[in-house]
């Protein structure tokens with residue numbers, strides 16, 4: 042067997058040991074911990090690449106879980122952000138730029154009449170659910186298995202596939218993602234598997250009169266990019282209307298990425314409320330809760346509370362104005378989609394030459410790679426598939442200078458800078474080819490052992 046690729050992580054390893062004394066797991070967000078000797082610390086990023094503090098360079102397909110839609114340190118957006126610094130921060134007062142950005146969003150997303158800002162995806166979805174509850178006077182809501190809507194209690198219920206006995210012909214238990222979520226809240230959350238139209242109808246028949254909202258990511262940005270069928274999303278729209286339930290399309294990952302008008306424009310379905318975050322300002326912290334007028338006006342004194350000290354910060358707002366202008370007025374999204382398609386085709390050629398069956402889920406700008414003939418239709422399919430090849434390959438890719446999430450549920454994200462960088466594609470494909478071969482050898486060696 043050939044020698045395994047390796048990187049020097051001396052500084053990252055030392056930083057980890059120091060950081061552990063002050064920061065739980067040595068990091069600022071639990072998902073950034075990749076093991077005691079493989080947790081890396083970033084030094085800087087530019088375009089589609091990042092460098093760690095040992096000066097290892099990587100082509101990055103995590104892109105901070107999606108926000109760097111144009112690429113890291115985009116000169117145009119950063120120049121705008123600097124103009125935002127000059128404005129002075131937050132005043133607990135509104136500024137004129139809010140309306141400029143809100144107008145842009147309403148122009149790009151046809152279903153949006155009114156807009157409010159938040160600071161993170163979690164905050165925006167939390168506001169959307171509160172808005173739906175205030176508007177309908179109901180408390181319960183519907184989630185799709187495999188979806189992720191942020192780290193607030195109501196969104197943190199999931200199907201427990203770890204302990205699920207498929208053969209028993211019953212649904213997985215609903216369980217909390219985390220300790221610290223009150224069990225009492227569980228009764229308010231209903232879960233259904235994606236793309237099961239009958240189950241959706243049945244659930245509305247049983248609970249539709251008491252539900253405030255249905256939340257859906259038609260392309261699941263935290264579950265391989267698994268996509269709902271058009272029929273499924275249209276049925277969801279129809280059932281929501283019939284039962285007086287508000288449809289919330291969570292576009293935190295898909296918004297201003299898969300299309301100017303978001304995933305809702307690809308499906309031709311208009312939600313009552315939409316949430317956006319990641320791509321809005323190329324990584325500057327800002328999020329959006331938006332929707333139709335009759336619903337959004339429930340944000341008022343005596344209605345649904347909304348606000349916050351840092352809401353519509355002058356730096357993020359200025360960055361959002363420029364980022365959305367670029368996404369709206371230039372071919373950036375086309376560049377991204379073309380690069381994604383070319384990358385997928387290149388990976389496929391490598392895999393096909395080795396007879397490795399595979400498929401893709403999602404959109405070219407955020408795709409899941411799946412080692413099976415057909416991409417999964419729902420989270421249960423993913424869980425029951427063999428994703429060990431991916432996990433091992435991701436491990437080798439890191440050593441070879443490509444960053445993808447080690448968990449195969451996180452899609453590969455593409456930014457404009459990937460498409461404009463003359464060597465991102467060739468660097469990636471060279472590394473993928475080596476990683477695939479090493480993974481094959483790894484499993485061969487395991488079999489022999």
Ligand SMILES: Cc1ncc(COP(=O)(O)O)c(C=O)c1O
Pocket residue numbers: 106161162163164166189190191192258262263291292293294318
């Ligand atoms: C669909 C979706 N909703 C909400 C969130 C939460 O966003 P944030 O991490 O900004 O709080 C995420 C984060 O990945 C997401 O993908």
